[in-house]
Amino acid sequence: MPATLLAPLCALLYLAATGLQLLQLSQHNQKINRSVGALGLAALVTHGLVVWEIVFRSTGADFSFFRVTALIFLVINLACVASLTRRPMQNLLIVLFPLSALAVNVSTFAPATSSAVSPLxxxxxxxxxxxxxxxxxxxxxxxxxxxxxxxxxxxxxxxxxxxxxxxxxxxxxxxxxxxxxxxxxxxxxxxxxxxxxxxxxxxxxxxxxxxxxxxxxxxxxxxxxxxxxxxxxxxxxxxxxxxxxxxxxxxxxxxxxxxxxxxxxxx
Structure with a gap:
């Protein structure tokens, strides 16, 4: 599936996970329920597929201004999820997920700002x-x-x-x-x-x-x-x-x- 279709789907998954997490917080429930976890995981997988398609090339990687933003937010989200195994940092997800939804779509649909490809x-x-x-x-x-x-x-x-x-x-x-x-x-x-x-x-x-x-x-x-x-x-x-x-x-x-x-x- 091309990134132009995956990016909007990824954004919807992120926003749905954010909405459910906000609902959990409004009920003073500090734990992440299964629905939020499932939506967040699906968003991360979709996000990863978008990054793979728009950033990585056979000759290297495109780290131009917009493209690298999607990669950075993917890594930030993965780091936050990894931290959840030790620390209660789920409150940060209500900020990270909407920003990630924006970053994925901007990175996918914004024009290329550089033709340079970094060797790996x-x-x-x-x-x-x-x-x-x-x-x-x-x-x-x-x-x-x-x-x-x-x-x-x-x-x-x-x-x-x-x-x-x-x-x-x-x-x-x-x-x-x-x-x-x-x-x-x-x-x-x-x-x-x-x-x-x-x-x-x-x-x-x-x-x-x-x-x-x-x-x-x-x-x-x-x-x-x-x-x-x-x-x-x-x-x-x-x-x-x-x-x-x-x-x-x-x-x-x-x-x-x-x-x-x-x-x-x-x-």
């Missing part, structure tokens, strides 16, 4: 996969930080109804955030080192902004983790630095692609 040799596979995994895990950390900020605000103002009733305790939410940050920082470290080893010149004119911003993000996340375990940084500081680090990563990855492919129209 061993070194580049390591660099690209670790980069996408790092970005995906740190996206989850950022969403977790946003929910944590909302929860902290509600508790400080003694609001005990609404979303606060379906969230885990604040301490557990913080633990989940820092666990995601540790994993994300490790993957980002691998991405930076593999880039230095397998890319001819990571400070070339077309890559220098991406490289500098990525290293700056790494330093920010590393400082946050050091401050948490050495100085006891929590809540507000953690949220602010997480959002700042993610903003740098967004500029590094999507900002550079936006300028090169959509504004300057370079392959």
């Amino acid at each position: 040799n061993g070194g580049m596979v390591l660099h690209i996969s670790s980069s996408i995994l790092a970005y995906s895990v740190l996206t989850l950390a950022t969403l977790q930080a946003a929910v944590l900020a909302l929860q902290d605000h509600q508790l400080k103002h003694r609001h005990t109804r609404g979303i606060i009733q379906i969230l885990p305790p604040l301490q557990s939410m913080e633990a989940m955030l820092f666990e995601l940050l540790w994993i994300g920082l490790g993957l980002l470290s691998i991405a930076i080192v593999s880039g230095a080893l397998f890319i001819d010149d990571i400070f070339a004119q077309s890559l220098v902004h991406k490289t500098v911003l990525t290293i700056a993000a790494w330093l920010l996340f590393a400082t946050l983790l050091w401050g948490h375990y050495r100085l006891g940084w929590r809540s507000k500081t953690a949220v602010r630095l997480t959002l700042a680090g993610f903003a740098l990563l967004m500029l590094a990855f999507f900002g550079s692609k936006l300028v090169l492919e959509l504004i300057l129209q370079k392959a």
Whole structure:
């Protein structure tokens, strides 16, 4: 089945799963029922088929601005589902699934922004996969930080109804955030080192902004983790630095692609 048919089907499955999950949350049921799980699994499989068709080629992979968005959201969703085996992160699905529905359709129907195809040799596979995994895990950390900020605000103002009733305790939410940050920082470290080893010149004119911003993000996340375990940084500081680090990563990855492919129209 072509991607032009799979993408709308994938979006419908994601939106249906979101609707059921919202219904579960409105009933203060924190667990994912079988219907949500089945719809989510079907959406992920369909999403994977779309990515396979629009991203991967016999000579390499198309990581242009719109195409790579579908791949990243697929990996983010898989990372979130994998995390559900250890942590109650199902509340993030009501944000991720609608965004994934949008990303799949935009990636499928938007015009190509680049004709370049990236070769998939061993070194580049390591660099690209670790980069996408790092970005995906740190996206989850950022969403977790946003929910944590909302929860902290509600508790400080003694609001005990609404979303606060379906969230885990604040301490557990913080633990989940820092666990995601540790994993994300490790993957980002691998991405930076593999880039230095397998890319001819990571400070070339077309890559220098991406490289500098990525290293700056790494330093920010590393400082946050050091401050948490050495100085006891929590809540507000953690949220602010997480959002700042993610903003740098967004500029590094999507900002550079936006300028090169959509504004300057370079392959």
